[in-house]
Amino acid sequence: MNTNDPHPNRLVIRGIAALLACLKHHPKALREVVATAAFAPNLAEYDAAFAELGVKTRIVGPIELVKTAEGPCDDVCALTMRPDFGLARISDFAEWRESRESIVIADGVTDAADLAAIARSMAAFGLKRLLLSGGTEKLSFHPEAWNLSRGAMEQLRLMRAAALGGLLKLVEDRCCVVALSPEIGRKIDLAVPVRVPGRHLALLIPGGKLDPDIQPRVEHCYRFPGLVSQPGLSLSEIAPLAIAWFASTPQPRADGFLSRKRARHAKDKGSNPTS
Amino acid sequence: MNTNDPHPNRLVIRGIAALLACLKHHPKALREVVATAAFAPNLAEYDAAFAELGVKTRIVGPIELVKTAEGPCDDVCALTMRPDFGLARISDFAEWRESRESIVIADGVTDAADLAAIARSMAAFGLKRLLLSGGTEKLSFHPEAWNLSRGAMEQLRLMRAAALGGLLKLVEDRCCVVALSPEIGRKIDLAVPVRVPGRHLALLIPGGKLDPDIQPRVEHCYRFPGLVSQPGLSLSEIAPLAIAWFASTPQPRADGFLSRKRARHAKDKGSNPTS
Structure with missing residues (x-):
């Protein structure tokens, strides 16, 4: 698969936090993971997950990584393809x-x-x-x-x-x-x-x-x-x-009434400095 | 006055918003205003204020402006010197x-x-x-x-x-x-x-x-x-x-009692969907 095809929904994500979030929430969007040799060992624990998805991990030098990531990146980036979002009906x-x-x-x-x-x-x-x-x-x-x-x-x-x-x-x-x-x-x-x-x-x-x-x-x-x-x-x-x-809007109760919070200034000892 | 002296409290501020804030709150800190020729007319209304403070306005090209501003800047920057902040006692x-x-x-x-x-x-x-x-x-x-x-x-x-x-x-x-x-x-x-x-x-x-x-x-x-x-x-x-x-902490009242806000859920018509 050629990931360099122009694709309207092609998206490069940068950094391990974004990659893990993508792997967790949208694993099927992942196409290729690109990392530096120094960072690659940190990805070892996800190799099985990547293999199952058919995602290849490519090791590149720092300069090529920045080029692939299309922006500042020093650890890992990933190419993803995403479906169009649905229209709200x-x-x-x-x-x-x-x-x-x-x-x-x-x-x-x-x-x-x-x-x-x-x-x-x-x-x-x-x-x-x-x-x-x-x-x-x-x-x-x-x-x-x-x-x-x-x-x-x-x-x-x-x-x-x-x-x-x-x-x-x-x-x-x-x-x-x-x-x-x-x-x-x-x-x-x-x-x-x-x-x-x-x-x-x-x-x-x-x-x-x-x-x-x-x-x-x-x-x-x-x-x-x-x-x-x-x-x-x-x-x-x-x-x-x-x-x-x-x-912070409270959820309505199951019986349909709005829930009430406890009164904010319920009287208790010491709440009034002169008491 | 040579504004290039190393001075621990020398501070370059960038942009008209920062300059106007400095002119309003710390006018005596201003040493020199540096602007592009394109932006200079916008400073005309402050010329009197600058003259009173003895602050010179220098017109420079865009490249020198960025150099003087020590960072991205396309309109105006200002050199300022500030006193050390006091110690809280x-x-x-x-x-x-x-x-x-x-x-x-x-x-x-x-x-x-x-x-x-x-x-x-x-x-x-x-x-x-x-x-x-x-x-x-x-x-x-x-x-x-x-x-x-x-x-x-x-x-x-x-x-x-x-x-x-x-x-x-x-x-x-x-x-x-x-x-x-x-x-x-x-x-x-x-x-x-x-x-x-x-x-x-x-x-x-x-x-x-x-x-x-x-x-x-x-x-x-x-x-x-x-x-x-x-x-x-x-x-x-x-x-x-x-x-x-x-x-949002309410201020105490003048008589020393804590102020009380109006009850949040004061009953009024329509506040209960089944009424």
């Missing part, structure tokens, strides 16, 4: 409501580092489903996004969403859209995540301003965290914060 | 208690990007006082830390802290130390910031593991946010999240 939203799965939508993100920050934050806080729309799908096979995510992109279930505004209108009875915006919207109160009965949540993260086609579908719009008087944080800086806050 | 902690000023301590941070992330997050959430200890002070004039912070370092009041473990022991009656740790400690609940009556708070951010000398001084230790089963987030990724959580 209306029936998927019904499923996500059933399973109460919160989803994240990256809309119009143009910087691979921003997408990587979103992916890393989602993986760290246990969110799985990432929809790419409004141009973000162009980054879906961008090597920098996968490399900067250090394996986190492998853990996510990526999907494309076409005509997002129309799609969200069709599913508004089962999906509540919470959007972030660099400039407008309410202040995020870390203690109060958004909760909606009977629907699941989607966090919409725009690469720039909110798309006017999508704005009417947004039920809650929050400003990027930070004081208004200060220079704003960037998208990749607010991603961990916004996703931690979003993921 | 015991009396400072008494002052901070009086003014209820929360402080951040960066201990043993070795990566300029991490320090820049801490500075940016502090500026965004309105914290001012950053103590550098355990090697972090080596980064205090590191150009990358200042450049990556995009002006945020200028807004902070930086101080050094020598023998931090001993210092914190001496001030433990007025300062409560909240530490982060990559691996051990409680889970951060975004809804519950740490509050202590009669003392002010210090957030200790270690560059690696907690220093054993400092560990006995830590009253509350929190793990880096994120699920335990997932690959951890890095220090620069958790900095905005941890500092937003830390800065």
